[in-house]
Amino acid sequence: MTGPTSRRTVLAAAIAAGVTAAAPPALAAARPAGDSPADDSSAATDEATEEAPVDYRSWTGYPDWLTGEAQGTRAVADPRPGIVIGRATGSTDYTDPHTRATATWETATWTSPPHTPPHPASELVASWNADTPAGTWIQTELGGTYTDGTATPWYVLGRWAAGDGDIRRTSVDDQSDGRSSVWTDTFSIDDTATGLRLASYRLRLTLHRRPGTQLTPTVWRIGAMASDIPDRFTVPASVPGEGRGCELPVPRYSQEIHKGQYPEYDNGGEAWCSPTSSEMVIEYWGRRPTAQQLAWVDPSYVAPQVDHAARHTYDYQYQGCGNWTFNAAYAATYRDLNAVITRLHSLNDVERLIRAGIPVITSQSFLADELDGAGYGTSGHLMCVVGFTEDGDVIANDPASADDAAVRHVYKRSQFETIWLRSKRYNADGQIRGGTGGVCYLYWPLRPSPAQTRVLGELGIR
Incomplete structure (x- = not known):
């Protein structure tokens, strides 16, 4: 689902198949400080920054x-x-x-x-x-x-x-x-x-x-x-770095179990990848709607907070829940959460954030054969990067999954980096369409840890 202009970056769309925390929750399998492998990721990131400011x-x-x-x-x-x-x-x-x-x-x-x-x-x-x-x-x-x-x-x-x-x-x-x-x-x-x-x-x-x-x-x-992201169909692969072996305990929610619920908000759960991803990270930071806030949701629905997030991110002009800015604004309505929309230059930037305990919600679009293991293609989709394998592949909470238990996916690093960072792509009909060029949502507490403050600052965010 895209806007009506050729330069419009892709928004989240339907799948084409259907406590003030000063420190983050504990990392799973995190490396000891100083145990990162030697690599040239810093040089690669500097080059990417210059080419795509x-x-x-x-x-x-x-x-x-x-x-x-x-x-x-x-x-x-x-x-x-x-x-x-x-x-x-x-x-x-x-x-x-x-x-x-x-x-x-x-x-x-x-x-x-x-x-x-x-x-x-x-x-x-x-x-x-x-x-x-x-x-x-x-x-x-x-x-x-x-x-x-x-x-x-x-x-x-x-x-x-x-x-x-x-x-x-x-x-x-x-x-x-x-x-x-x-x-x-x-x-x-x-x-x-x-x-x-x-x-x-x-x-x-x-x-x-x-x-x-x-x-x-x-x-x-x-x-x-x-x-000023250049027109690019491919991006250089980054070398796995300090994020290897780190995985954050982010809650897992499927958008698919909400199919048919509240179709007035972007045709129901099948299109709710953006608010579902936002809700995962909001709850990672220990925030969630109150019982009173959820009272409007049908009590028979599982994970009613996802329905709530969809209603409160819905853009009545766009007629969808994928407005990037409105998702960040929604996240920041919770106690002492910061939320911004930005672009990152490579998965090395994501690794630094993951190592500091900050999940990253990424926006991307791809054909079914461009991301092994996804099982679908999409003109725009949000998912949450929660970690990296020891080999540097991406661990993502992908809301386009059959149920909550199936949300965790491992995607090949090179494939994921390409579909996320490119600004041009071909659709199934061979037509040129836009890509997001590395757009992401970042949510973090008002009083972040020193490590979080440092990494955010290095990425130009305060």
Whole structure:
């Protein structure tokens, strides 16, 4: 399932067959410190970084919120730094396109300072972490400057609320100036062959609340991954490194056992790879919905938290649960979890995260004969990398499995790396389609361990 533009990166789609944790849960079969084999993975990663630049920039600490331009918002330091509505400076009548209901909302805004990535970008994906109590919601926008000095429009990247009682969370399609476009969760340059790129950008947050109340959303993090991944059908294989023999105890959930449940959310469980993968990692970090939150789910359903995740990641415009940004936003609604969307350069980056105790949710697309052992082909699918074998092959919790017991898979390293990192591929009809170029979801606790902080920092994430 892809968006209607050739540069649209692949979203999660239906399968074509059908506690504040300061440290991670214990690693299974982890190597002793310093027992990693000698290899040239660092050099390979440096080369990949240069060839396919990725820059993640966020505003998340209290000093960050004091920068930029605030119109009615104010920064709060405790218990988690963020911005809130200090005083309403505007109002808007919003007609929800999915319910046709019109309501008036008070607003306040915060706009980041301009950020210039080290390399101009052909794509950008934003992500945010926020709390939106009933009666509130947020809108996120992008405004940028092209490499020729001209400006982009202000593009809406999402209208979002954790629940669905006030507005229907939604992306906004058909935004374009003829040079760049936004489809679902991704800003992209329409024709990269022209050499045009995004040189700098700002992110703008508009916080909404019911008039006459003191309600407010709280935004803890806003950031974006800007990248320029070249057109590539193959990628160089990485050398197995420090992740060999490490496997994280991530819960295993199948999307397939939810077939037919709540078809109003992307046709039921068969298409729920993204929220199912998100739920696995949320629970790995010791968080999960309460019994009260799950009360709406049919009590006869097994693993009702997967149904809950699907409902609360559902994008009413995309009509699916595979909006990358909305999955990260959902994960961050749980107590003291950070969540971002970024790109990584190789499985060596994933190994470093696994060794530090951080699972990685990856997005990929492939034909049935391109990934041995999967047993299906897909135009877009999310799964969770939880470890590596002693030989360096990938251990993945693949939600496209018959039941929870069958979720653990071992996939060949070279095959997995190719289908995940490539930006171009051929479909079953021999037509050229897009690949994700290494997109992943990363979720980790507010107070990570020193090892986690170090590895995230080395990957440009704080």
